[in-house]
Amino acid sequence: NRRNVLDSRICFADGFSFGVATASYQIEGAWNVSGKGEGIWDRYTHAHPEIVVDRSNGDVADGSYYKVKKDVALLRELGISFYRFSIAWSRILPNGLSNYVNEDGIRYYKELLAELRRNHITPVVTMYHFDLPQSLQELGGWTNPIMAEYFVDYARVLLDTFGDEVKIWLTFNEPYTFCEDGYGGIEAPGANSSGFEDYMCGHNVLRAHGMVYRMFDKEYRKKIGGHMGITLDFSWLEPATTSEEDQQAAETARQFYFGWFAHPIFSKSGDYPPIMRSMIDANSKRQGFYHSRLPYFTPEEVKMIRGAYDFLGLNHYTTYLIKHGSRRLGVQPSFVDDMNVIKFQKDEWPKTNSSWLKVVPWGFRKALNWVRLNYRNPKTLITENGVSFERGLRDTKRVNYIDSYLRALHTAIHQDGCLVVGYAYWSFLDNFEWTRGFSERFGLFEVDYQSPNLTRTARLSAKYYTNVAKTGCLPNNFADYTYNTD
Ligand SMILES: O=S(=O)(O)CCCN1CCN(CCO[C@@H]2O[C@H](CO)[C@@H](O)[C@H](O)[C@H]2O)CC1
Numbered sequence: 063n064r065r066n067v068l069d070s071r072i073c074f075a076d077g078f079s080f081g082v083a084t085a086s087y088q089i090e091g092a093w094n095v096s097g098k099g100e101g102i103w104d105r106y107t108h109a110h111p112e113i114v115v116d117r118s119n120g121d122v123a124d125g126s127y128y129k130v131k132k133d134v135a136l137l138r139e140l141g142i143s144f145y146r147f148s149i150a151w152s153r154i155l156p157n158g159l160s161n162y163v164n165e166d167g168i169r170y171y172k173e174l175l176a177e178l179r180r181n182h183i184t185p186v187v188t189m190y191h192f193d194l195p196q197s198l199q200e201l202g203g204w205t206n207p208i209m210a211e212y213f214v215d216y217a218r219v220l221l222d223t224f225g226d227e228v229k230i231w232l233t234f235n236e237p238y239t240f241c242e243d244g245y246g247g248i249e250a251p252g253a254n255s256s257g258f259e260d261y262m263c264g265h266n267v268l269r270a271h272g273m274v275y276r277m278f279d280k281e282y283r284k285k286i287g288g289h290m291g292i293t294l295d296f297s298w299l300e301p302a303t304t305s306e307e308d309q310q311a312a313e314t315a316r317q318f319y320f321g322w323f324a325h326p327i328f329s330k331s332g333d334y335p336p337i338m339r340s341m342i343d344a345n346s347k348r349q350g351f352y353h354s355r356l357p358y359f360t361p362e363e364v365k366m367i368r369g370a371y372d373f374l375g376l377n378h379y380t381t382y383l384i385k386h387g388s389r390r391l392g393v394q395p396s397f398v399d400d401m402n403v404i405k406f407q408k409d410e411w412p413k414t415n416s417s418w419l420k421v422v423p424w425g426f427r428k429a430l431n432w433v434r435l436n437y438r439n440p441k442t443l444i445t446e447n448g449v450s451f452e453r454g455l456r457d458t459k460r461v462n463y464i465d466s467y468l469r470a471l472h473t474a475i476h477q478d479g480c481l482v483v484g485y486a487y488w489s490f491l492d493n494f495e496w497t498r499g500f501s502e503r504f505g506l507f508e509v510d511y512q513s514p515n516l517t518r519t520a521r522l523s524a525k526y527y528t529n530v531a532k533t534g535c536l537p538n539n540f541a542d543y544t545y546n547t548d
Pocket of ligand 1: 085235236239243295377379417418446488494495496
């Protein structure tokens with residue numbers, strides 16, 4: 063056992079696993095190498111460099127495509143037990159369709175998986191982390207229902223090709239983010255028609271997820287075994303005051319931001335959250351539409367999607383306050399208008415290098431308990447939690463963030479009974495932070511983008527995290543401050 067009775071450290075259960083996470087477009091580079099097809103983030107950053115604060119892109123990024131051996135050696139040094147990464151759809155199927163498989167793309171991921179196996183590191187693979195093949199976006203992308211079928215074809219190629227080595231699969235990373243910010247906002251593909259295409263995107267992503275899970279469950283599980291889930295992002299949403307209105311507004315916001323995708327899959331009844339259904343139907347009617355802007359599932363689809371999980375992948379970074387909104391008439395239909403709440407953060411909450419990311423560990427505990435209570439305590443893997451701070455190797459603030467969030471997680475598990483089986487820190491390396499480019503660094507390892515071989519250097523947080531991963535306990539001598547965790 064890890065500890066003796068006088069040991070004051072906080073320790074996680076022996077079976078609890080620590081890992082790190084990355085995503086293909088953010089680290090690989092080699093955007094047009096060895097047969098890889100163009101993806102929507104390649105197109106978007108090349109056509110609209112101004113959308114990224116430092117006008118950078120993922121053409122080169124961390125060059126991870128060329129650094130498999132070196133990077134897995136760093137993972138080994140970190141002492142982590144699993145590595146979450148994503149596969150670039152257009153590296154496997156350059157034009158998105160399964161009629162042409164790019165063998166070199168297969169080779170790259172086979173090489174990575176072999177290196178991980180040699181180092182006894184378990185792979186956790188995300189099938190889709192925002193990087194849709196551009197050729198499929200030209201067909202309307204996720205707003206086109208046929209995209210679900212194309213995703214099933216892609217998933218089948220992945221399961222056939224990698225199913226003997228990969229036992230933990232995530233279909234999607236953060237559908238809220240790529241549907242709302244992508245089809246309703248400024249991220250790729252930049253459709254920017256919120257209130258319409260974001261709901262179409264979400265509808266087809268949920269269908270795609272359900273179809274792939276049922277295929278996995280029926281055709282692959284007995285052959286290759288394994289577990290399949292989906293990763294959802296859940297910022298905790300706290301009522302700004304104890305008023306009935308604000309408490310109602312916070313619950314509505316949780317259902318719109320998280321329940322949009324969690325309720326159809328993890329709730330007992332399935333389908334969209336009732337509050338989303340009723341508010342969007344009513345708003346659409348009032349706005350003169352014959353059909354609700356939120357599509358309807360058929361009864362068969364509700365059944366297919368409900369319970370389509372072995373575990374929940376949960377990303378959590380921060381917390382917001384929610385106030386009730388005042389009904390605004392005549393505005394452009396949008397997700398935010400449908401929800402009709404005011405979202406903000408307290409000025410005194412500790413800041414980071416990302417404007418949206420405030421350090422609020424107690425929100426992590428609340429989010430986990432809301433999941434436990436609303437979805438019957440599903441087996442949960444924390445697939446991302448992390449923080450951006452200014453550059454520098456002595457990143458004590460990042461150590462304090464991780465230490466405080468792990469304390470909140472420990473309380474949620476050991477006091478509240480949340481069934482969390484592991485934790486991945488975001489991110490292994492500094493990487494391309496979407497519209498924030500390389501200006502916001504999340505890595506345990508600093509990447510020197512000026513150096514020709516993109517040198518990786520361990521920060522203090524890498525040493526802290528190695529101690530945690532190897533002992534399963536929070537060391538007493540690293541963090542010099544604990545943020546409020548209750
Ligand atoms: O509030 S603002 O309007 O100023 C912009 C908010 C943009 N958000 C940021 C948080 N992200 C969820 C986490 O997103 C995750 O976290 C990591 C760090 O961001 C990303 O690198 C990962 O790819 C992603 O999975 C969703 C998009």
